[in-house]
Amino acid sequence: MKQHILVVDDEPPTRELLQAYFQKHHYEVTTASNAEEAVRLADGTPFDVVILDVVLPDRDGLEVLQALKAVHPNLPIIIMTAIGVDEELLQEALQKGAAAYVSKTLKIEQLLMEVHRTLKSKASRA
Amino acid sequence: MSSSAVLARPVHRPPGDPLLRARDERLESLKAVVGKLAHDFNNFLVPQFGYLTLLKEEIPANSSGAQYAASMEATGRKSESYIDSILLGMRPHRQFSPHEFSFDRLVEETLVQWVAAIPNDVAIDVAREIEPVPFVGDEKQWRNAFGHLLSNARFALATGGKLEVRLRKRILSSHDIERLGLGWDEVIQLDVQDNGFGMAPEIAARAFEPFFTTRTQIKAAGLGLTIVHSVAQFHGGQVELRTGEDAGTTVTLWLPLGGSAAHEKLASVGGSLWAAANPKKKVLLVEGDPLMKEVLRSWVLSCNLDLQMAESSAEALRLVQRAPHEWVLAITEARLNTETGTDVQIRVAPTIPHVPWIFLGGKNIPDSALPGGETLLMKKPFSMKAFTEVIRKFTP
Numbered sequence: 085m086k087q088h089i090l091v092v093d094d095e096p097p098t099r100e101l102l103q104a105y106f107q108k109h110h111y112e113v114t115t116a117s118n119a120e121e122a123v124r125l126a127d128g129t130p131f132d133v134v135i136l137d138v139v140l141p142d143r144d145g146l147e148v149l150q151a152l153k154a155v156h157p158n159l160p161i162i163i164m165t166a167i168g169v170d171e172e173l174l175q176e177a178l179q180k181g182a183a184a185y186v187s188k189t190l191k192i193e194q195l196l197m198e199v200h201r202t203l204k205s206k207a208s209r210a
Numbered sequence: 211m212s213s214s215a216v217l218a219r220p221v222h223r224p225p226g227d228p229l230l231r232a233r234d235e236r237l238e239s240l241k242a243v244v245g246k247l248a249h250d251f252n253n254f255l256v257p258q259f260g261y262l263t264l265l266k267e268e269i270p271a272n273s274s275g276a277q278y279a280a281s282m283e284a285t286g287r288k289s290e291s292y293i294d295s296i297l298l299g300m301r302p303h304r305q306f307s308p309h310e311f312s313f314d315r316l317v318e319e320t321l322v323q324w325v326a327a328i329p330n331d332v333a334i335d336v337a338r339e340i341e342p343v344p345f346v347g348d349e350k351q352w353r354n355a356f357g358h359l360l361s362n363a364r365f366a367l368a369t370g371g372k373l374e375v376r377l378r379k380r381i382l383s384s385h386d387i388e389r390l391g392l393g394w395d396e397v398i399q400l401d402v403q404d405n406g407f408g409m410a411p412e413i414a415a416r417a418f419e420p421f422f423t424t425r426t427q428i429k430a431a432g433l434g435l436t437i438v439h440s441v442a443q444f445h446g447g448q449v450e451l452r453t454g455e456d457a458g459t460t461v462t463l464w465l466p467l468g469g470s471a472a473h474e475k476l477a478s479v480g481g482s483l484w485a486a487a488n489p490k491k492k493v494l495l496v497e498g499d500p501l502m503k504e505v506l507r508s509w510v511l512s513c514n515l516d517l518q519m520a521e522s523s524a525e526a527l528r529l530v531q532r533a534p535h536e537w538v539l540a541i542t543e544a545r546l547n548t549e550t551g552t553d554v555q556i557r558v559a560p561t562i563p564h565v566p567w568i569f570l571g572g573k574n575i576p577d578s579a580l581p582g583g584e585t586l587l588m589k590k591p592f593s594m595k596a597f598t599e600v601i602r603k604f605t606p
Contacts, residue, residue: 100257180518189290
């Protein structure tokens with residue numbers, strides 16, 4: 085069975101790219117363009133991992149992170165940011181339970197590796 | 211962290227000379243605008259690279275299509291590199307990788323490369339006075355910044371002249387601390403002085419502005435001194451320019467001895483291990499207004515607390531049910547979209563009974579609206595100072 089990723093990003097080109105790329109690499113991908121949609125989808129579907137943009141139109145990505153972790157504490161969430169490696173955001177994301185923190189400028193192959201690593205880590209804890 | 215870098219003693223940080231302060235405030239405004247544009251442009255590049263990766267996976271490696279894709283990627287990478295330079299000047303925190311390094315070695319090595327690139331027919335006398343200075347900071351950022359200082363000096367010495375570089379430890383007088391607005395008296399002072407053609411006052415006044423350059427004939431983006439200013443300020447320092455037409459130019463940087471500001475940042479960058487060993491106290495904010503959330507978040511974070519936000523009592527309850535003992539304060543709007551602050555408190559307080567509450571309300575909220583217990587009403591408008599004072603009082 086394919087592992088299921090929820091991609092949350094308000095930018096259609098980024099969302100569509102991640103969907104196309106991860107589907108090509110044999111993942112099932114569902115996308116959300118805002119926080120409300122993300123929380124609703126996560127409540128109804130057992131995702132294996134979430135890739136979450138830190139800037140969303142309706143809520144701060146870190147707020148969405150903590151809202152998702154409050155309901156799904158074992159769901160790994162990878163925070164994605166376009167601003168590079170900001171140490172304050174990184175620290176805050178890790179404190180709020182993010183599994184990883186990546187820059188959007190990271191090569192997409194590296195994001196795939198991060199998803200692999202996160203899922204492997206989740207499997208070893210199970 | 212073991213370190214041979216001796217740290218500067220923190221002193222009360224004065225506001226600094228009004229002219230320097232005005233310059234820095236103007237630069238910060240400019241950098242915010244340029245940084246936002248560069249950041250947005252950077253965002254546009256991200257899907258382009260991703261789709262190129264997908265394309266390269268689907269077309270034969272030696273085809274003309276693969277060559278076109280490779281050319282597109284190379285061009286994109288050039289754009290990315292240019293944006294990286296802009297962002298370094300506007301947002302040095304974006305890619306900050308601090309470690310301990312020898313500042314004197316950095317200066318020496320960069321200087322040797324600079325001297326090696328001087329053509330034989332240009333006579334430049336180089337004098338140096340360099341003390342050993344261990345430092346904690348981002349070495350890459352400093353190589354970039356010092357390289358720009360030398361590049362500017364090289365331009366000013368196009369026809370030859372003298373360059374002096376001094377790197378030394380100093381204890382600043384109270385007058386200097388006051389003037390520079392620094393939070394340290396023990397500093398590293400770096401002077402890069404040339405006796406070239408200098409700058410007219412109207413040029414010098416704008417020299418640190420992003421994209422301001424007098425070098426129109428060659429590739430110069432006008433980012434050099436902006437980067438120097440940003441990197442210095444980000445490392446807790448200050449920079450000043452002294453120049454005059456045909457009077458040469460001296461750029462002086464003052465940085466906290468050992469890189470104290472960078473030490474603090476390094477501790478915070480220590481990542482999850484550091485965070486796990488030193489969990490911040492948690493503050494709950496129940497707020498529906500995005501602007502209020504944005505402002506209060508930055509204010510609470512400035513108090514070194516972990517702010518977690520909810521928009522309703524149900525969401526707030528889910529948050530506090532995880533490790534209730536970690537919460538130290540709860541803040542709620544007196545009137546939310548579909549419920550009141552009192553509704554929130556009634557639902558959430560039993561899980562965190564030890565936590566005091568702050569209600570935020572407009573002038574029309576009477577004090578009698580408050581429930582009992584340790585509860586305070588803050589009436590809007592309130593200032594950052596008033597808010598953070600209350601937060602600190604409630605979270606000793």
